[in-house]
Amino acid sequence: MKFDLIIVGGGLTGAALAVALRASRLSVALVDSAIPARGPVKAPGxxxxxxxxxxxxxxxxxxxxxxxxxxxxxxxxxxxxxxxxxxxxxxxxxxxxxxxxxxxxxxxADLLLCELWESLIRQHNVTVFAPASPAKLARSGEAMEVALENGPTLSASLVVGADGRDSWVRQSAAIPARVRAYGQxxxxxxxxxxxxxxxxxxxxxxxxxxxxxxxxxxxxxxxxxxxxxxxxxxxxxxxxxxxxxxxxxxxxxxxxxxxxxxxxxxxxxxFMRVDSIVAPRIALAGDAAHAIHPLSGHGINLGFQDARALAELLAGAGAWQDIGEYGFLRRYARARAEEPFMLQYTTDGLARLFAxxxxxxxxxxxxxxxxxxxxxxxxxxxxxxxxxxxx
Ligand SMILES: Cc1cc2nc3c(=O)[nH]c(=O)nc-3n(C[C@H](O)[C@H](O)[C@H](O)COP(=O)(O)OP(=O)(O)OC[C@H]3O[C@@H](n4cnc5c(N)ncnc54)[C@H](O)[C@@H]3O)c2cc1C
CATH class of the missing domain: 3.30.9.10 (D-Amino Acid Oxidase, subunit A, domain 2)
Structure with a gap:
């Protein structure tokens, strides 16, 4: 099945990215391994x-x-x-x-996630695969393929990893990450x-x-x-x-x-940091791209700004643009270089100083x-x- 992009992970970051692309010409596949097909349901209380x-x-x-x-x-x-x-x-x-x-x-968190999903499942350009787990990520010419466990193989110019801090996309694409447990x-x-x-x-x-x-x-x-x-x-x-x-x-x-x-x-x-949040035909967003100590309360706020910046770049691309091309994706990486860096290191410094x-x-x-x-x-x-x- 062919799409323009595949978002793996429909948490707050991935869902916000899908909604932010609602007015674009791009066809989007959204894959989440834990969320029900009709979207999350707000628990009572x-x-x-x-x-x-x-x-x-x-x-x-x-x-x-x-x-x-x-x-x-x-x-x-x-x-x-x-x-x-x-x-x-x-x-x-x-x-x-x-x-x-x-x-x-x-x-x-669930109040917001339910609202985002309510919006994206009505979107004409989003196809949801959930609950579905990706089994294999492979390059095929000018496209990436994501084979779903017991399901179809999806193909797109770009795969976005918004699948949290243990990101399957990041690991499958062999993007190195520096991870340090706080012991907390x-x-x-x-x-x-x-x-x-x-x-x-x-x-x-x-x-x-x-x-x-x-x-x-x-x-x-x-x-x-x-x-x-x-x-x-x-x-x-x-x-x-x-x-x-x-x-x-x-x-x-x-x-x-x-x-x-x-x-x-x-x-x-x-603490988790990658040297680059993009690779050819791959972009990372949210906790898949950077994990931060919760003392600053900024984790998902960084994820939303990633989603905003990536959606702006993708939606503004001309029809001729290959959206998975590394040079093009580097613009997203540059736009998101400073803020996560500043917040990660300031928060990390505070966590260590007070520990x-x-x-x-x-x-x-x-x-x-x-x-x-x-x-x-x-x-x-x-x-x-x-x-x-x-x-
Ligand atoms: C105690 C605590 C307090 C926090 N407080 C704040 C706060 O006040 N403010 C703030 O901004 N941030 C806070 N954070 C950070 C915030 O929780 C995260 O930054 C945020 O959840 C990241 O969202 P995400 O969508 O990027 O990733 P996640 O929330 O991890 O979502 C990932 C999604 O991907 C799916 N997924 C995972 N693996 C796969 C796979 N292999 N295939 C398909 N789908 C997959 C999951 O089902 C999930 O839906 C806090 C974190 C903690 C631990």
Whole structure:
């Protein structure tokens, strides 16, 4: 079966790319191994996978016609952010400091994924193969072929790997990746709190890891606690009541008592970077192209900007253009060189600086937070960075 491009992976990045190509002349095959053929179904209750979406991501999703269709009663705008060091350091910033009306939007991953799929399955130029697993990737003249397990062989000028951090496309195309385990797990859970959060996000750089509280609609928060493997295992082993007490007191009891609203889940954290996100007839996007520590909350925001940049390039190509040609794909690689690099290394540096148990490092990083707080231009730049990923 022939297409112009095959997207492997229909998570938020791959689905956003497919929707962003809706007005193009390109025929698209979308392959996902885990999502049902008619698209994901929103489970009742709250999803524990909560992401912070930057204003830039909201604008991109708005251009796709997705943002306004989301149930805004399930999104919370972050107006302020407080960062707490592990020895008295403190940095506060508010959306107006960076020139934004909100620093980020907090919302469920499945809410957005369902909306993207609802749009793409109605698209005339997208054919969905799901659930379907690719078995073989091979070059055939001027095309790439993706043979599906127990299914047809798909052929296209370009294959996009949007299949997550263990990307089958990246590995099948032998694109080398530098992977480093952080030796940490991120625990996520949603809570009801006994005090209102005032649309403020908090982050504590604690001795036992990085703790984030992200505000959700009502008196609810999402917790992301990145901690060393042993600490995370101990937190996961606590009884629910003990975990609630521990999570509430780890944040200085600022929001009173906690009651769990979703079960806990834990994710192993890794840094992953490739030298090039393109190869002849291959492009990578989202976590397949770069994996980042969740402390900056920018992973999927990078994925959306990859999808935006790649869709712009592909949709703008003339009918004569071979969209899998390496020289052409290099334009996408150049457009996406700086932002992921900056974010990956800044976030990685912070993760390592605050994981360092040396007392001198502790003094320096807390003094750094307090010093930054006293320099309004720097605090403003940080507010802009939180909201957009750009200084
Ligand atoms: C604890 C935690 C908190 C986070 N918080 C934030 C946050 O606040 N803000 C933020 O921006 N980011 C956050 N992230 C990062 C975010 O989760 C990822 O960046 C995002 O999920 C990447 O989306 P993706 O579509 O690129 O990949 P994925 O979400 O991994 O999707 C990959 C898709 O490919 C499919 N697939 C996989 N393998 C195959 C295959 N072989 N064949 C076919 N299909 C395949 C999968 O079924 C899936 O649908 C967080 C991550 C963690 C772990």
């Amino acid at each position: 709250w999803d524990a996978r909560i992401y912070a979406y930057t204003p830039a991501s909201a604008r991109f999703l708005q251009t796709l016609g997705i943002w306004d269709r989301l149930d805004h009663a399930r999104l919370c705008a972050v107006e302020r952010m407080q960062i707490h060091g592990d020895a008295g350091g403190r940095l506060d910033f508010a959306a107006p400091d960076g020139g934004f009306s909100e620093l980020a939007w907090i919302g469920e 797990r991120a625990i996520v859970a949603n809570f009801r709190t006994s005090r209102p959060h005032g649309q403020t996000a908090h982050q504590w750089f604690r001795e036992d890891g990085v703790l984030a509280w992200l505000p959700l609609p009502g008196e609810r928060i999402s917790l992301v606690w990145s901690a060393a493997d042993e600490t995370a295992a101990a937190l996961m082993a606590l009884a629910d009541d003990d975990f609630c007490r521990c999570a509430a007191s780890a944040g200085e009891g600022l929001l009173g008592d906690f009651a769990l609203e979703t079960p806990r889940a834990a994710f192993a954290l890794r 360092c148990r040396n007392p001198l490092a502790a003094k320096l990083r807390n003094a750094g937070l307090n010093f930054t707080a006293r320099l309004p231009p720097l605090a403003k730049a940080l507010a802009r960075y939180a909201a957009s990923g750009n200084i």
